[in-house]
Amino acid sequence: xxxGGSSLRRSLAVQLRVxxxxxxxxxxxxxxxxxxxxxxxxxxxxxxxxxxAALWSALQATHGVRIPIVAFAVTGYSSVLLxxxxxxxxxxxxxxxxxxxYHRNVKVIDVYAARLALEAVGATISFVALACFFxxxxxxxxxxxxxxxxxxxxxxxxxxxxxALFVGALSERTxxxxxxxxxxxxxMFPLSGAAFMVDWLPPSVQGAVYxxxxxxxxxxxxxxxxxxxxxxxxxxxxxxxxxxGLTLLGLxxxxxxxxxIAPE
Amino acid sequence: MIELIDxxxxxxxxxxxxxxxxxxxxxxAPGEKLGILGRNGAGxxxxxxxxxxxxxxxxxxxxxxxxxxxxxxxxxxxxxxxxGMDNLRFVCRIYGIDIANAxxxxxxxxxxxxxxxxxxxxxSSGMMAxxxxxxxxxxxxxxxxxxxxxAVGDSRFHEKCNIELFEKRRDRAMIIVxxxxxxxxxxxxxxxxxxxxxxxxxxxxxxxFDFYQNVG
Numbered sequence: 001x002x003x004g005g006s007s008l009r010r011s012l013a014v015q016l017r018v019x020x021x022x023x024x025x026x027x028x029x030x031x032x033x034x035x036x037x038x039x040x041x042x043x044x045x046x047x048x049x050x051x052x053a054a055l056w057s058a059l060q061a062t063h064g065v066r067i068p069i070v071a072f073a074v075t076g077y078s079s080v081l082l083x084x085x086x087x088x089x090x091x092x093x094x095x096x097x098x099x100x101x102y103h104r105n106v107k108v109i110d111v112y113a114a115r116l117a118l119e120a121v122g123a124t125i126s127f128v129a130l131a132c133f134f135x136x137x138x139x140x141x142x143x144x145x146x147x148x149x150x151x152x153x154x155x156x157x158x159x160x161x162x163x164a165l166f167v168g169a170l171s172e173r174t175x176x177x178x179x180x181x182x183x184x185x186x187x188m189f190p191l192s193g194a195a196f197m198v199d200w201l202p203p204s205v206q207g208a209v210y211x212x213x214x215x216x217x218x219x220x221x222x223x224x225x226x227x228x229x230x231x232x233x234x235x236x237x238x239x240x241x242x243x244x245g246l247t248l249l250g251l252x253x254x255x256x257x258x259x260x261i262a263p264e
Numbered sequence: 265m266i267e268l269i270d271x272x273x274x275x276x277x278x279x280x281x282x283x284x285x286x287x288x289x290x291x292x293a294p295g296e297k298l299g300i301l302g303r304n305g306a307g308x309x310x311x312x313x314x315x316x317x318x319x320x321x322x323x324x325x326x327x328x329x330x331x332x333x334x335x336x337x338x339x340x341x342x343x344x345x346x347x348g349m350d351n352l353r354f355v356c357r358i359y360g361i362d363i364a365n366a367x368x369x370x371x372x373x374x375x376x377x378x379x380x381x382x383x384x385x386x387x388s389s390g391m392m393a394x395x396x397x398x399x400x401x402x403x404x405x406x407x408x409x410x411x412x413x414x415a416v417g418d419s420r421f422h423e424k425c426n427i428e429l430f431e432k433r434r435d436r437a438m439i440i441v442x443x444x445x446x447x448x449x450x451x452x453x454x455x456x457x458x459x460x461x462x463x464x465x466x467x468x469x470x471x472x473f474d475f476y477q478n479v480g
Contacts, residue, residue: 014360021357029345102334102341103358104317259320262275263313263341 018105022097022114029096030118041118045081045126052077053134056195067226071140075225076194078127079218082153083160083192084185085123089115090168091181094261101263108258112168116161124153148224155236156217158243165250172257193218198233206233213242266292266315266332266407266437271324273310284310286461287324292437294330294406299448299469300441301476302458308441309335311458312409315439330406330437336396344385348376348395351384352402359403366402373428374398375421390418397425407437412444445473 031040053073060069090112097111134140143149171177193215198206209215216234223232273285284307292298302308312335313319314326334341342351352370356363371380374394384392400408408429429438430451442448448455448469455472456465459479466472 017360018358021354024357025343025346025350025354028350029343096345097343099342099344100354102313102316102318103355104332104334105358261319263318 014105015110018107018110019113019117022100022106022110023118025100026114026118041122042125042129045078045085045123046130048081049074049077049126049130067229068140070134071225072222074127074130074134074140075221076218078123078130079153079156079214079221080189080192080194081126082120082123082156083163083214083217084189086116086119086157086160086164087167087181088185089119090164091171091178093168094172094257098261098263101261108169108261109254112165112254116164119160119164120157124157127153143225144227145224149221150224152217152221152224155220155239155243156214159213159217159239159246162243162246162250165254166246169250169253169257173253188212191215197222197230199231210235210238213239265294265327265329266290267325267327267329268315269325269327271314271326272322273307273314273319274322283461285314285458285463288461288463290456290463290465292407292439294437295435296454297438297440297452299452299455299472300439300458300463301443301445301448301455301472302441303443306458307461308443308458309411311463312411312439312441316409331404333400333403333405333408335409335411336400341396342384342392345383347383348374348380348387351395352380352399355399355403361403370395370398370402373401373424390421394421397428401428405436407439408433410438410440412442448472 027038027041031037036043053070056073057069093111093115094108097106100106100111101108131140131143135142167177167181171181191209191212193209193212198209198215198219201209210233216236216239219232219234220236222230223234268288268290271285271288271290272283274281274283276282288311290298300308300311310319314321316332316335317326317328318335341355343354346354349367352366353363355361356366374380374397376391376395379387379391380395384395387395410429438451440447440451452469454465454467455469456463457472457476457479459476464472464475466475
């Protein structure tokens with residue numbers, strides 16, 4: 001630690017160091033050192049996704065459309081985990097870390113960044129590992145357009161991070177958020193595009209679900225995966241604008257709370 | 265040099281905004297020992313937290329021309345779910361200290377033995393204080409912020425802390441907050457009194473005490 005002349009470069013180095021330290025802290029407190037420890041980071045979402053894939057396979061949830069049900073479940077549920085777990089982890093994230101903010105360089109945004117990074121990494125490893133495993137088993141095909149899958153994944157992660165920043169910071173201002181967030185995520189799941197494609201819906205409903213930003217990400221992901229086998233509907237400009245808006249709102253809220261934070 | 269310029273700190277309370285610190289000005293030169301006196305709730309700890317940067321000022325400015333420690337309340341600044349060792353690693357990482365060097369030093373000074381590998385929430389207040397002090401000695405600062413001098417720990421540990429802080433590090437600046445007069449008298453060159461949100465500085469500790477006694 002050096003005083004004075006805090007150039008951007010040095011600040012950046014400090015911030016990366018702090019986020020790294022917080023990452024290690026998160027891993028230890030969340031997963032501990034017992035049994036498989038840090039592997040829970042992606043084993044947990046993998047178990048969820050596999051359960052959903054098994055359930056949907058049994059129920060034949062694709063209504064006879066010609067895309068493989070396992071691949072449909074893996075792409076759908078993985079994207080839900082990606083954007084939904086980030087807000088869940090940031091709601092009330094300040095409290096358990098308040099003592100650490102006695103150290104000047106540990107800021108709310110660092111705590112958020114560490115938790116977001118961890119969620120993104122966990123969901124991504126889970127998705128990639130499952131896709132590889134099911135492809136090897138012959139239950140899933142390799143994606144037709146990896147580039148589209150990648151862009152869709154990044155957009156979904158961005159949406160999750162923006163939403164998480166906004167909801168997480170708001171939750172520090174009012175307890176109502178913590179109470180209503182669980183039912184909201186629960187209700188968003190069936191609308192998120194994980195379990196259907198927009199094309200299957202009646203046109204009147206299609207217009208309504210277009211307002212949900214994550215729909216566009218999931219549609220692009222599915223197009224990247226299944227190519228011509230599906231007809232995807234998405235508007236990337238709309239999704240990007242939503243992500244950008246949420247991120248800005250989130251950062252504003254974060255700024256508001258971090259100026260008022262008081263370590264006990 | 266640390267400089268506080270017109271620092272104001274407000275907290276929202278049910279009855280509206282409460283001004284805890286009202287246009288506080290202060291300068292601390294390298295090596296200087298400043299005592300801050302004040303009744304319970306006068307805002308001493310708030311002032312220390314502002315200087316440390318743990319909290320932000322409402323208005324005004326704080327310039328830190330030297331490295332400033334976290335407030336050594338000898339208990340805070342830890343994550344209860346983590347072990348003493350994990351907290352040590354965390355502190356080393358954020359301050360960019362070599363962990364391998366710090367471990368033996370902290371192990372020896374804290375005398376915690378196997379408890380270092382236990383979660384901090386299982387520590388007694390004395391053990392917490394020992395860990396806190398040992399950790400803060402592992403990182404070198406130009407200015408130490410001390411919130412209530414070594415309030416816990418037995419007399420032998422007390423003595424050890426005194427040697428480590430006030431003898432080995434006597435060249436550093438220190439800001440000591442206390443409502444116990446002897447702590448300030450023993451360790452400080454000058455003192456300031458916090459009363460009704462205002463900070464009054466005195467060049468002489470005895471003068472500060474006179475004022476403190478009278479306003480109380």
